[in-house]
Amino acid sequence: MRTKMILKFPKAVTNEPITYELIKKYDLRINILKADINFKLEGHLIFDVDGNSKDIAGALEYLENLGVEADLITSTINIDSNKCVSCGLCTSACAVKALHLNREDWSLNYTELKCVGCNLCISTCPTRAITNTVW
Amino acid sequence: MKTYSEINEKIKAGKAVVVTAEEVVEIVKKIGKKKAAEQIDVVTTATFGPMCSSGAFLNFGHASPAIRMESITLNGVPASGGLAAVDTYIGATEESKEEGYEYGGAHVICDLIAGKTIKLKATGKGTDCYPRKEVERELTLEDLNEAYIYNPRNCYQNYAAACNMSNRTLYTYMGPLLPNLSTVTYSTSGTLSPLLNDPYYKTIGVGTKIFLAGAEGFVAWRGTQFNSGAQRDENGIPLGTGGTLALIGDMKQMDPNFIAPAVYEKYGTSLFVGVGIPIPILNEEMIDHVSVGNDQIYTNILDYSVSDGPKPVVKRVSYAELQSGSVEINNKVVRTAPLASLKKAREIANILKDKIEKGEFTITEPVQFFDTTSITKPMKKED
Numbered sequence: 001m002r003t004k005m006i007l008k009f010p011k012a013v014t015n016e017p018i019t020y021e022l023i024k025k026y027d028l029r030i031n032i033l034k035a036d037i038n039f040k041l042e043g044h045l046i047f048d049v050d051g052n053s054k055d056i057a058g059a060l061e062y063l064e065n066l067g068v069e070a071d072l073i074t075s076t077i078n079i080d081s082n083k084c085v086s087c088g089l090c091t092s093a094c095a096v097k098a099l100h101l102n103r104e105d106w107s108l109n110y111t112e113l114k115c116v117g118c119n120l121c122i123s124t125c126p127t128r129a130i131t132n133t134v135w
Numbered sequence: 136m137k138t139y140s141e142i143n144e145k146i147k148a149g150k151a152v153v154v155t156a157e158e159v160v161e162i163v164k165k166i167g168k169k170k171a172a173e174q175i176d177v178v179t180t181a182t183f184g185p186m187c188s189s190g191a192f193l194n195f196g197h198a199s200p201a202i203r204m205e206s207i208t209l210n211g212v213p214a215s216g217g218l219a220a221v222d223t224y225i226g227a228t229e230e231s232k233e234e235g236y237e238y239g240g241a242h243v244i245c246d247l248i249a250g251k252t253i254k255l256k257a258t259g260k261g262t263d264c265y266p267r268k269e270v271e272r273e274l275t276l277e278d279l280n281e282a283y284i285y286n287p288r289n290c291y292q293n294y295a296a297a298c299n300m301s302n303r304t305l306y307t308y309m310g311p312l313l314p315n316l317s318t319v320t321y322s323t324s325g326t327l328s329p330l331l332n333d334p335y336y337k338t339i340g341v342g343t344k345i346f347l348a349g350a351e352g353f354v355a356w357r358g359t360q361f362n363s364g365a366q367r368d369e370n371g372i373p374l375g376t377g378g379t380l381a382l383i384g385d386m387k388q389m390d391p392n393f394i395a396p397a398v399y400e401k402y403g404t405s406l407f408v409g410v411g412i413p414i415p416i417l418n419e420e421m422i423d424h425v426s427v428g429n430d431q432i433y434t435n436i437l438d439y440s441v442s443d444g445p446k447p448v449v450k451r452v453s454y455a456e457l458q459s460g461s462v463e464i465n466n467k468v469v470r471t472a473p474l475a476s477l478k479k480a481r482e483i484a485n486i487l488k489d490k491i492e493k494g495e496f497t498i499t500e501p502v503q504f505f506d507t508t509s510i511t512k513p514m515k516k517e518d
C-alpha cells in the first residue's frame with residue numbers, strides 16, 4: 001500500500017536512525033516530503049511510504065515504542081467547499097497537479113495521493129478555503 | 136432587426152430564446168449567423184473575478200444625540216469619514232488595523248451580505264448640529280438605511296496574463312508568481328466575458344440592467360481607466376485592456392454565493408464580484424460579436440518581474456490555450472492557472488438565462504452610450 005506517514009518528535013527521543021530502520025528493517029520505500037526538525041529533534045517529518053501493510057503496521061509499532069508519535073494520513077490539507085469558489089489559482093502553486101481544474105465543469109479537483117504536502121496552496125488560496133490538517 | 140421592446144414583449148410572454156455566450160458559439164457553427172440572429176433574442180454573459188476597484192456606500196441613520204462621523208471603522212477596518220454625517224464608503228482593499236489584509240473592506244461587505252453582525256466605531260469633533268463625539272454599535276445589513284455596492288471599475292474587456300522571469304517569487308494581484316517562468320496566471324471568463332461579447336458597446340451602456348452578485352444592478356457609468364480607444368483585432372477585441380464598467384447594485388438583494396472576499400498573499404485584499412449582463416441580439420452584427428470563441432480571443436503574457444515602465448510581452452496567446460492548462464513558452468511547457476472562476480461565471484450566465492426565459496428579467500436600452508476613443512493616461516510626470 002502507498003500512504004503518507006507523519007512523525008511528530010517529542011524532545012526526548014533517542015538518537016535512533018529512524019529513516020534507516022524503516023527502510024532496512026521494514027522494507028519501506030520512503031520519500032521525505034517534509035522535514036522540520038530542530039537540533040533537539042523536536043518537530044515533524046512527513047514521509048510518502050510504499051510497502052506492504054504488515055510492514056507499515058510493524059513500523060508504526062516500532063516508532064511508538066521509541067516515543068515518536070506516528071500516524072498514517074491521506075492528506076495534509078483540507079478544502080472547505082463552502083469557501084472555495086473554484087477560481088483555480090491554487091493550481092498555479094501545485095507543481096505535482098494534486099490540485100487541478102476539471103476542464104469540463106471547471107470545478108476544483110483534489111487528488112490526495114498526488115499531494116506531497118508542500119502546502120504552498122494554503123497561502124495562495126484567495127478565499128482561504130485551504131487549511132493545514134496536520135500541524 | 137429586432138427592437139428592445141419587441142424582445143421585451145417576447146420575454147414577458149415567456150417566449151424569448153435565450154442562450155449563454157458559450158452556447159451561442161456552438162449554435163452559430165451549426166446553423167450559421169443569419170439563422171442565429173433571427174432565432175436568438177438574448178445572449179447572457181457573465182464573469183466572477185477579483186476586482187480591487189470595489190466598495191460599498193452605507194448609511195447608518197442618525198444616533199440620538201446625533202454624531203458627524205469623521206473617523207470610522209467597521210470591524211476594525213477604516214471606512215471613509217469624508218461624506219455626510221452618517222454616510223460612508225468602504226473600499227474593498229482597505230485593511231483591518233489588527234488583522235491586516237487577512238480581513239479587509241471586502242470581508243466587511245461580504246459579512247454584511249451574509250447577515251452577520253458588524254461593529255461600527257466612529258468619532259467626530261462634535262458640532263452644534265452634531266454634538267456627539269463618539270458612537271459604537273453592533274449592526275446588521277437590515278439596520279442600515281441604504282447599502283449598495285459601487286464598483287468604480289469592473290468587467291475589464293481584456294486583461295493581460297502574468298508570468299515571472301526572475302528568480303524569486305513575486306507576490307502580486309495576479310497571485311503569487313513562481314520564479315523562473317513556472318506559472319502563468321490569467322483573469323477572464325473568456326468567451327463568456329461581457330465586454331468581449333459587445334466590443335463596441337452597442338448594447339451595454341449607462342443604465343443597462345445587470346445581475347450583480349444576485350441583485351438586479353445597473354451599469355452606472357463607464358469604468359475607471361476606460362481605454363476604449365485601444366488597438367483592436369479583426370473581431371474588434373482590444374489587444375490590451377480596453378473598456379471597463381462602473382457597476383451599482385443593492386447589497387440587501389445580494390447572495391453570498393456570488394460575492395466573496397479575496398486575499399492575495401503579500402499583496403492585499405480584493406473582492407470577487409459576480410456579474411451577469413444580457414446582450415440583446417438586435418441584428419446580425421451582434422451575432423458576429425457574441426459568436427467569437429475562446430480560440431479567437433487573444434491576450435499578452437507579460438513579465439511581471441519588470442515593475443517600472445511597460446512590462447515586456449513574453450508571448451501572445453489565445454484564451455483557449457490559457458484554458459488548456461499549459462502554454463509553451465521558449466520551448467518550456469508552463470502551467471496556467473486562472474484567477475476568475477469560470478464555474479461561477481457559468482452559473483451566473485445560466486441563472487440570468489433562466490430569469491429572462493421566465494420573464495423575470497427584461498433588457499434595457501442604455502440611456503447613454505460609451506465612446507470608442509478614450510485612452511487611459513499614465514500619471515502626470517513630475518515637473
